[in-house]
Amino acid sequence: MNGTEPSATDLDLVRLAQAGNVEAFGELVERNRRAVFRAALACVGSPAEADDVAQEAFVTAYRKLATFRGEAQFRTWLLSITWRKAIDRRKSISRWLRLTVSPGRDDSGEDAFDQMERIASTSRSQEDTVVDDELQQNVTRLIGTLPKKLRDALLLAGTGEHTYEQISQMLGAPLGTVKWRVSEARRVLKKKLAALGYAYE
Amino acid sequence: MNNDSPWTGSHKSPLDRAIDRAVWNLMHVDPPAGLRRRVLARLEPGAAERRLFAPRFAWGAAALVILIVAVMFTRDHRTEPAAIVPQPSVAANVPPALRASPAAPLKAAVERGSPSQIPSPRITREAIPMPPVANVFGARTGNVSAAAESGVEAVWPGAENPSSAVAPLLIAPLTPAPIETPAIVIPPLVIAPPKGGL
Numbered sequence: 001m002n003g004t005e006p007s008a009t010d011l012d013l014v015r016l017a018q019a020g021n022v023e024a025f026g027e028l029v030e031r032n033r034r035a036v037f038r039a040a041l042a043c044v045g046s047p048a049e050a051d052d053v054a055q056e057a058f059v060t061a062y063r064k065l066a067t068f069r070g071e072a073q074f075r076t077w078l079l080s081i082t083w084r085k086a087i088d089r090r091k092s093i094s095r096w097l098r099l100t101v102s103p104g105r106d107d108s109g110e111d112a113f114d115q116m117e118r119i120a121s122t123s124r125s126q127e128d129t130v131v132d133d134e135l136q137q138n139v140t141r142l143i144g145t146l147p148k149k150l151r152d153a154l155l156l157a158g159t160g161e162h163t164y165e166q167i168s169q170m171l172g173a174p175l176g177t178v179k180w181r182v183s184e185a186r187r188v189l190k191k192k193l194a195a196l197g198y199a200y201e
Numbered sequence: 202m203n204n205d206s207p208w209t210g211s212h213k214s215p216l217d218r219a220i221d222r223a224v225w226n227l228m229h230v231d232p233p234a235g236l237r238r239r240v241l242a243r244l245e246p247g248a249a250e251r252r253l254f255a256p257r258f259a260w261g262a263a264a265l266v267i268l269i270v271a272v273m274f275t276r277d278h279r280t281e282p283a284a285i286v287p288q289p290s291v292a293a294n295v296p297p298a299l300r301a302s303p304a305a306p307l308k309a310a311v312e313r314g315s316p317s318q319i320p321s322p323r324i325t326r327e328a329i330p331m332p333p334v335a336n337v338f339g340a341r342t343g344n345v346s347a348a349a350e351s352g353v354e355a356v357w358p359g360a361e362n363p364s365s366a367v368a369p370l371l372i373a374p375l376t377p378a379p380i381e382t383p384a385i386v387i388p389p390l391v392i393a394p395p396k397g398g399l
Contacts (some may be wrong), residue, residue, distance in 0.1 A: 022244060029237045037232035051233050058240040135215075139223035158224030190216045198216060 010074040018065050025065070028059050035161040036082045039170065042155035043086035044093070053089050057082035065080060076169050079162065083170040094128055142192050146185055153181035 009017075009023075010031065016024035021135035033054065061078050068077055122196075143151060149171075156167045157178075168175045 003241070012253075024243060025244070026237050026241050029240050033232050033236045038228055038230070041230060042228060047230055047233070050230075051236065052233060054236060055240055057245060058236075059243050062240075062244055077380050136223055136226070137248045140227065143223060143227070155224060155228055158221070159228040160225075186217065186220055190214075193216050193219070199214075200247045 005151070011070055014065065014068060015076055017062070018068075025062055028074065028078075032078055035075060035159075037157035037160050038076060038078050039082045039156065040086045040089075042152060042159060043083065044090050049089060049093065050086075053086045054083065057085045060085065072169070078164050079166055079170050103113060135193075138193065138198075139189065142189050145192075146188060150181050150185035150188065153178050154185035157182045 010028060013024045013028050013031075017028065024166075036057055037050055037054045040050035040057070041047060044050055044053060052128065057083065061081050064081070068074065141155070146154065152171060156162050156170065157164070163171070164175055164178055167179045171178060173181070
Protein backbone atom coordinates (compact mmCIF):
# COMPACT_ATOMS: atom_id res chain seq x y z
CA MET A 1 0.00 0.00 0.00
CA ASN A 2 3.10 2.19 -0.14
CA GLY A 3 2.74 3.51 3.37
CA THR A 4 -0.86 4.58 3.09
CA GLU A 5 -2.23 2.44 5.89
CA PRO A 6 -5.65 3.42 7.22
CA SER A 7 -4.22 4.72 10.48
CA ALA A 8 -2.25 7.41 8.70
CA THR A 9 -3.52 10.89 9.26
CA ASP A 10 -4.36 13.24 6.44
CA LEU A 11 -1.16 15.14 7.11
CA ASP A 12 0.88 11.94 6.85
CA LEU A 13 -0.74 11.22 3.53
CA VAL A 14 -0.10 14.75 2.38
CA ARG A 15 3.59 14.39 3.17
CA LEU A 16 3.74 11.15 1.25
CA ALA A 17 1.90 12.69 -1.67
CA GLN A 18 4.23 15.67 -1.64
CA ALA A 19 7.07 13.19 -1.95
CA GLY A 20 5.46 11.83 -5.10
CA ASN A 21 3.36 9.01 -3.71
CA VAL A 22 0.29 9.09 -5.91
CA GLU A 23 -1.37 6.28 -3.98
CA ALA A 24 -1.24 8.38 -0.84
CA PHE A 25 -3.06 11.12 -2.65
CA GLY A 26 -5.55 8.54 -3.86
CA GLU A 27 -6.27 7.72 -0.23
CA LEU A 28 -6.84 11.41 0.43
CA VAL A 29 -9.28 11.46 -2.44
CA GLU A 30 -11.12 8.51 -0.97
CA ARG A 31 -11.36 10.11 2.43
CA ASN A 32 -12.60 13.46 1.19
CA ARG A 33 -14.54 12.63 -1.92
CA ARG A 34 -17.95 12.94 -0.34
CA ALA A 35 -17.24 16.27 1.35
CA VAL A 36 -15.76 17.66 -1.85
CA PHE A 37 -18.57 16.37 -4.01
CA ARG A 38 -21.32 17.70 -1.78
CA ALA A 39 -19.68 21.08 -1.46
CA ALA A 40 -19.59 21.29 -5.23
CA LEU A 41 -23.16 20.05 -5.40
CA ALA A 42 -24.32 22.77 -3.03
CA CYS A 43 -22.87 25.31 -5.40
CA VAL A 44 -23.64 23.99 -8.88
CA GLY A 45 -26.71 21.91 -8.10
CA SER A 46 -26.12 19.20 -10.65
CA PRO A 47 -24.49 15.90 -9.68
CA ALA A 48 -22.78 15.66 -13.06
CA GLU A 49 -21.36 19.16 -12.76
CA ALA A 50 -20.42 18.50 -9.17
CA ASP A 51 -18.51 15.40 -10.20
CA ASP A 52 -16.53 17.43 -12.74
CA VAL A 53 -15.84 20.12 -10.20
CA ALA A 54 -14.72 17.54 -7.66
CA GLN A 55 -12.28 16.05 -10.14
CA GLU A 56 -10.91 19.46 -11.01
CA ALA A 57 -10.57 20.32 -7.35
CA PHE A 58 -8.61 17.19 -6.58
CA VAL A 59 -6.34 17.63 -9.57
CA THR A 60 -5.72 21.26 -8.65
CA ALA A 61 -5.04 20.30 -5.06
CA TYR A 62 -2.52 17.72 -6.20
CA ARG A 63 -0.71 20.23 -8.34
CA LYS A 64 -0.68 22.78 -5.55
CA LEU A 65 0.21 20.27 -2.91
CA ALA A 66 3.67 21.73 -2.50
CA THR A 67 2.11 24.97 -1.27
CA PHE A 68 0.23 23.23 1.52
CA ARG A 69 2.16 23.86 4.72
CA GLY A 70 -0.13 22.13 7.16
CA GLU A 71 -1.25 25.20 9.08
CA ALA A 72 -4.88 24.33 8.37
CA GLN A 73 -6.57 21.01 8.00
CA PHE A 74 -6.12 19.41 4.65
CA ARG A 75 -9.86 19.06 4.22
CA THR A 76 -10.43 22.74 4.90
CA TRP A 77 -7.76 23.65 2.37
CA LEU A 78 -9.21 21.21 -0.12
CA LEU A 79 -12.73 22.50 0.38
CA SER A 80 -11.59 26.06 -0.26
CA ILE A 81 -10.16 24.96 -3.60
CA THR A 82 -13.36 23.08 -4.31
CA TRP A 83 -15.55 26.06 -3.59
CA ARG A 84 -13.54 28.32 -5.86
CA LYS A 85 -13.79 25.80 -8.64
CA ALA A 86 -17.48 25.41 -8.06
CA ILE A 87 -18.06 29.16 -8.12
CA ASP A 88 -16.18 29.37 -11.41
CA ARG A 89 -18.28 26.58 -12.80
CA ARG A 90 -21.49 28.17 -11.61
CA LYS A 91 -20.54 31.40 -13.31
CA SER A 92 -19.58 29.66 -16.51
CA ILE A 93 -22.69 27.61 -16.87
CA SER A 94 -24.84 30.54 -15.69
CA ARG A 95 -27.38 28.37 -14.08
CA TRP A 96 -27.86 27.37 -10.58
CA LEU A 97 -29.26 24.54 -8.67
CA ARG A 98 -31.45 22.18 -10.58
CA LEU A 99 -33.96 21.59 -7.91
CA THR A 100 -35.47 18.80 -9.89
CA VAL A 101 -32.29 16.81 -9.47
CA SER A 102 -32.98 13.19 -8.94
CA PRO A 103 -31.62 11.75 -5.72
CA GLY A 104 -28.44 9.81 -6.26
CA ARG A 105 -27.72 6.35 -5.08
CA ASP A 106 -24.80 5.24 -2.99
CA ASP A 107 -23.06 1.93 -3.24
CA SER A 108 -25.70 0.15 -1.24
CA GLY A 109 -28.33 1.00 -3.82
CA GLU A 110 -30.24 3.09 -1.35
CA ASP A 111 -31.03 6.54 -2.61
CA ALA A 112 -30.83 9.67 -0.53
CA PHE A 113 -34.52 9.92 -0.05
CA ASP A 114 -34.62 6.36 1.31
CA GLN A 115 -31.87 7.21 3.75
CA MET A 116 -33.81 10.18 4.97
CA GLU A 117 -36.94 8.13 5.33
CA ARG A 118 -35.13 5.40 7.23
CA ILE A 119 -33.48 7.77 9.66
CA ALA A 120 -36.56 9.86 10.22
CA SER A 121 -38.84 6.89 10.75
CA THR A 122 -37.28 6.16 14.13
CA SER A 123 -38.67 9.33 15.59
CA ARG A 124 -41.58 9.84 13.34
CA SER A 125 -44.53 11.43 15.07
CA GLN A 126 -48.07 12.15 14.13
CA GLU A 127 -47.06 15.68 13.34
CA ASP A 128 -44.73 14.47 10.59
CA THR A 129 -47.62 13.33 8.53
CA VAL A 130 -48.43 16.96 7.85
CA VAL A 131 -45.25 17.22 5.81
CA ASP A 132 -46.57 15.91 2.58
CA ASP A 133 -45.12 15.79 -0.88
CA GLU A 134 -46.63 19.07 -1.86
CA LEU A 135 -44.89 20.80 1.00
CA GLN A 136 -41.62 19.19 0.01
CA GLN A 137 -41.99 20.41 -3.51
CA ASN A 138 -42.73 23.90 -2.34
CA VAL A 139 -39.77 23.96 0.01
CA THR A 140 -37.48 22.72 -2.70
CA ARG A 141 -38.76 25.33 -5.10
CA LEU A 142 -38.40 28.10 -2.53
CA ILE A 143 -34.82 27.12 -1.73
CA GLY A 144 -34.04 27.96 -5.31
CA THR A 145 -35.45 31.44 -4.85
CA LEU A 146 -33.21 32.29 -1.90
CA PRO A 147 -30.39 34.79 -2.33
CA LYS A 148 -27.16 33.00 -3.18
CA LYS A 149 -25.44 33.83 0.08
CA LEU A 150 -28.29 32.39 2.13
CA ARG A 151 -28.78 29.44 -0.15
CA ASP A 152 -25.11 28.47 -0.19
CA ALA A 153 -24.87 28.58 3.58
CA LEU A 154 -28.07 26.61 4.03
CA LEU A 155 -27.13 23.87 1.60
CA LEU A 156 -23.55 23.55 2.80
CA ALA A 157 -24.84 23.26 6.34
CA GLY A 158 -27.24 20.60 5.17
CA THR A 159 -24.67 18.35 3.53
CA GLY A 160 -23.79 16.69 6.81
CA GLU A 161 -20.13 16.76 5.78
CA HIS A 162 -19.00 20.24 6.71
CA THR A 163 -18.62 22.05 9.99
CA TYR A 164 -19.45 25.69 10.40
CA GLU A 165 -15.74 26.35 10.56
CA GLN A 166 -15.18 24.72 7.20
CA ILE A 167 -18.15 26.52 5.69
CA SER A 168 -16.76 29.76 7.03
CA GLN A 169 -13.44 29.05 5.34
CA MET A 170 -15.11 28.11 2.08
CA LEU A 171 -17.36 31.13 1.93
CA GLY A 172 -14.75 33.51 3.24
CA ALA A 173 -17.17 34.78 5.83
CA PRO A 174 -16.92 34.93 9.61
CA LEU A 175 -18.32 32.05 11.56
CA GLY A 176 -21.10 34.13 13.07
CA THR A 177 -22.08 35.38 9.65
CA VAL A 178 -22.40 31.86 8.35
CA LYS A 179 -24.61 30.84 11.24
CA TRP A 180 -26.75 33.90 10.74
CA ARG A 181 -27.12 33.15 7.03
CA VAL A 182 -28.31 29.63 7.77
CA SER A 183 -30.77 30.88 10.31
CA GLU A 184 -31.92 33.67 8.04
CA ALA A 185 -32.40 31.25 5.18
CA ARG A 186 -34.66 29.12 7.31
CA ARG A 187 -36.59 32.13 8.51
CA VAL A 188 -37.14 33.37 4.96
CA LEU A 189 -38.25 29.94 3.84
CA LYS A 190 -40.72 29.60 6.67
CA LYS A 191 -42.06 33.05 5.99
CA LYS A 192 -42.62 32.21 2.35
CA LEU A 193 -44.21 28.91 3.25
CA ALA A 194 -46.53 30.71 5.62
CA ALA A 195 -47.47 33.00 2.80
CA LEU A 196 -48.45 29.91 0.86
CA GLY A 197 -50.77 28.87 3.66
CA TYR A 198 -48.61 26.52 5.67
CA ALA A 199 -48.53 26.85 9.42
CA TYR A 200 -45.59 28.98 10.51
CA GLU A 201 -45.25 27.28 13.89
CA MET B 202 -19.26 14.97 11.50
CA ASN B 203 -18.23 16.50 14.74
CA ASN B 204 -20.12 18.47 17.33
CA ASP B 205 -19.69 21.59 15.26
CA SER B 206 -21.97 20.22 12.62
CA PRO B 207 -24.57 22.80 11.71
CA TRP B 208 -27.23 20.19 11.26
CA THR B 209 -27.39 18.95 14.82
CA GLY B 210 -29.89 21.51 15.98
CA SER B 211 -33.36 20.37 16.70
CA HIS B 212 -36.09 22.06 14.76
CA LYS B 213 -39.45 21.32 16.15
CA SER B 214 -41.93 22.87 13.80
CA PRO B 215 -43.30 21.00 10.81
CA LEU B 216 -41.88 23.62 8.50
CA ASP B 217 -38.45 23.19 10.01
CA ARG B 218 -38.72 19.49 9.45
CA ALA B 219 -39.83 20.09 5.91
CA ILE B 220 -36.85 22.33 5.29
CA ASP B 221 -34.49 19.78 6.80
CA ARG B 222 -35.94 17.08 4.66
CA ALA B 223 -35.77 19.11 1.46
CA VAL B 224 -32.15 20.09 2.07
CA TRP B 225 -31.30 16.53 2.93
CA ASN B 226 -32.80 15.30 -0.27
CA LEU B 227 -30.88 17.82 -2.25
CA MET B 228 -27.51 17.40 -0.58
CA HIS B 229 -27.26 13.80 0.50
CA VAL B 230 -26.10 12.56 -2.85
CA ASP B 231 -22.98 10.50 -3.04
CA PRO B 232 -20.42 11.05 -5.74
CA PRO B 233 -20.52 8.66 -8.66
CA ALA B 234 -18.45 5.56 -8.21
CA GLY B 235 -14.89 5.67 -9.41
CA LEU B 236 -14.07 9.24 -8.47
CA ARG B 237 -10.71 8.18 -7.07
CA ARG B 238 -9.88 6.27 -10.22
CA ARG B 239 -10.87 9.18 -12.45
CA VAL B 240 -8.85 11.63 -10.42
CA LEU B 241 -5.76 9.45 -10.47
CA ALA B 242 -6.20 8.93 -14.18
CA ARG B 243 -6.11 12.67 -14.65
CA LEU B 244 -3.06 13.00 -12.44
CA GLU B 245 -0.92 10.61 -14.46
CA PRO B 246 -1.21 12.50 -17.76
CA GLY B 247 -0.57 15.68 -15.84
CA ALA B 248 2.66 14.34 -14.48
CA ALA B 249 3.62 13.15 -17.93
CA GLU B 250 2.86 16.57 -19.34
CA ARG B 251 5.08 18.22 -16.78
CA ARG B 252 7.90 15.86 -17.66
CA LEU B 253 7.50 16.58 -21.32
CA PHE B 254 7.07 20.27 -20.86
CA ALA B 255 10.75 21.21 -20.85
CA PRO B 256 11.76 19.12 -23.89
CA ARG B 257 8.67 20.25 -25.72
CA PHE B 258 9.52 23.84 -24.95
CA ALA B 259 13.07 23.27 -26.09
CA TRP B 260 11.92 21.72 -29.33
CA GLY B 261 9.54 24.56 -29.91
CA ALA B 262 12.20 27.15 -29.26
CA ALA B 263 14.63 25.39 -31.57
CA ALA B 264 12.03 25.23 -34.31
CA LEU B 265 11.28 28.91 -33.84
CA VAL B 266 14.96 29.83 -34.09
CA ILE B 267 15.35 27.78 -37.24
CA LEU B 268 12.31 29.43 -38.74
CA ILE B 269 13.59 32.91 -37.93
CA VAL B 270 17.01 32.16 -39.37
CA ALA B 271 15.46 30.74 -42.49
CA VAL B 272 13.29 33.78 -42.98
CA MET B 273 16.20 36.14 -42.42
CA PHE B 274 18.41 34.21 -44.82
CA THR B 275 15.70 34.21 -47.45
CA ARG B 276 15.14 37.91 -47.08
CA ASP B 277 18.84 38.68 -47.33
CA HIS B 278 19.07 36.57 -50.42
CA ARG B 279 16.16 38.37 -52.00
CA THR B 280 17.42 41.85 -51.18
CA GLU B 281 20.81 41.32 -52.80
CA PRO B 282 21.29 43.77 -55.68
CA ALA B 283 20.40 42.00 -58.81
CA ALA B 284 22.67 42.05 -61.75
CA ILE B 285 21.99 44.93 -64.05
CA VAL B 286 19.90 43.77 -66.89
CA PRO B 287 20.07 46.08 -69.83
CA GLN B 288 16.65 45.22 -71.12
CA PRO B 289 14.59 43.67 -68.39
CA SER B 290 11.60 42.30 -70.09
CA VAL B 291 9.08 39.65 -69.45
CA ALA B 292 10.42 37.67 -72.32
CA ALA B 293 13.83 37.59 -70.77
CA ASN B 294 12.37 36.18 -67.55
CA VAL B 295 10.63 33.34 -69.20
CA PRO B 296 12.33 30.05 -68.43
CA PRO B 297 14.37 28.61 -71.25
CA ALA B 298 11.96 25.76 -71.69
CA LEU B 299 9.20 28.19 -72.45
CA ARG B 300 11.43 30.35 -74.56
CA ALA B 301 12.30 27.50 -76.84
CA SER B 302 8.71 26.74 -77.58
CA PRO B 303 6.36 28.97 -75.72
CA ALA B 304 3.17 27.19 -76.54
CA ALA B 305 4.38 23.63 -76.37
CA PRO B 306 4.20 23.01 -72.62
CA LEU B 307 0.92 24.84 -72.33
CA LYS B 308 -0.56 22.92 -75.17
CA ALA B 309 0.67 19.65 -73.72
CA ALA B 310 -0.74 20.46 -70.33
CA VAL B 311 -4.09 21.41 -71.76
CA GLU B 312 -4.16 18.22 -73.73
CA ARG B 313 -3.51 16.30 -70.50
CA GLY B 314 -6.52 18.04 -69.09
CA SER B 315 -4.87 19.14 -65.88
CA PRO B 316 -4.69 22.87 -65.50
CA SER B 317 -2.61 22.50 -62.38
CA GLN B 318 0.15 21.02 -64.47
CA ILE B 319 0.41 24.04 -66.67
CA PRO B 320 3.82 25.48 -65.95
CA SER B 321 3.64 28.96 -64.66
CA PRO B 322 6.49 31.22 -65.65
CA ARG B 323 8.49 32.31 -62.68
CA ILE B 324 9.55 35.86 -62.33
CA THR B 325 13.15 35.98 -61.33
CA ARG B 326 15.73 38.62 -60.94
CA GLU B 327 18.49 36.54 -62.40
CA ALA B 328 20.02 38.00 -65.51
CA ILE B 329 19.46 35.85 -68.53
CA PRO B 330 21.90 36.75 -71.27
CA MET B 331 20.39 37.29 -74.66
CA PRO B 332 21.84 35.19 -77.43
CA PRO B 333 23.74 37.13 -80.10
CA VAL B 334 21.38 38.20 -82.81
CA ALA B 335 22.53 37.17 -86.27
CA ASN B 336 21.38 38.56 -89.60
CA VAL B 337 17.83 37.53 -89.60
CA PHE B 338 17.36 38.63 -93.23
CA GLY B 339 19.87 36.25 -94.71
CA ALA B 340 22.38 37.03 -97.45
CA ARG B 341 21.65 40.01 -99.64
CA THR B 342 20.50 39.36 -103.16
CA GLY B 343 19.20 41.57 -105.90
CA ASN B 344 15.84 39.90 -105.83
CA VAL B 345 12.83 41.79 -104.63
CA SER B 346 9.92 39.72 -103.58
CA ALA B 347 6.38 40.80 -103.61
CA ALA B 348 3.14 39.13 -102.83
CA ALA B 349 1.10 37.89 -105.71
CA GLU B 350 -2.40 36.66 -105.87
CA SER B 351 -1.33 33.45 -107.45
CA GLY B 352 1.01 32.77 -104.64
CA VAL B 353 3.89 32.57 -107.07
CA GLU B 354 6.76 34.69 -106.10
CA ALA B 355 7.09 37.62 -108.41
CA VAL B 356 10.51 38.58 -109.62
CA TRP B 357 11.48 42.08 -110.60
CA PRO B 358 12.43 41.86 -114.20
CA GLY B 359 15.32 44.23 -113.90
CA ALA B 360 17.04 41.91 -111.52
CA GLU B 361 17.70 39.33 -114.26
CA ASN B 362 19.08 41.89 -116.71
CA PRO B 363 21.91 43.82 -115.20
CA SER B 364 21.96 46.14 -118.18
CA SER B 365 18.54 47.47 -117.34
CA ALA B 366 19.57 48.29 -113.86
CA VAL B 367 18.69 51.71 -112.75
CA ALA B 368 21.53 54.12 -113.11
CA PRO B 369 22.75 55.63 -109.97
CA LEU B 370 21.23 58.96 -109.22
CA LEU B 371 23.62 61.82 -109.39
CA ILE B 372 23.03 64.74 -107.20
CA ALA B 373 24.81 67.93 -108.09
CA PRO B 374 26.42 69.62 -105.18
CA LEU B 375 24.68 72.77 -104.11
CA THR B 376 26.60 75.97 -103.85
CA PRO B 377 25.35 78.33 -101.27
CA ALA B 378 24.66 81.81 -102.65
CA PRO B 379 24.85 84.86 -100.42
CA ILE B 380 21.55 86.27 -99.43
CA GLU B 381 21.16 89.81 -100.63
CA THR B 382 18.77 91.99 -98.79
CA PRO B 383 17.77 95.45 -100.07
CA ALA B 384 18.89 98.32 -97.90
CA ILE B 385 16.17 99.79 -95.85
CA VAL B 386 16.06 103.53 -95.93
CA ILE B 387 14.48 105.15 -92.96
CA PRO B 388 13.46 108.75 -93.54
CA PRO B 389 14.33 111.19 -90.78
CA LEU B 390 11.53 111.99 -88.43
CA VAL B 391 10.30 115.55 -88.83
CA ILE B 392 8.15 117.03 -86.16
CA ALA B 393 6.11 120.06 -87.27
CA PRO B 394 5.52 122.82 -84.74
CA PRO B 395 1.89 123.05 -83.59
CA LYS B 396 -0.29 125.70 -84.94
CA GLY B 397 -0.43 128.78 -82.83
CA GLY B 398 3.05 128.30 -81.49
CA LEU B 399 4.20 126.77 -78.25
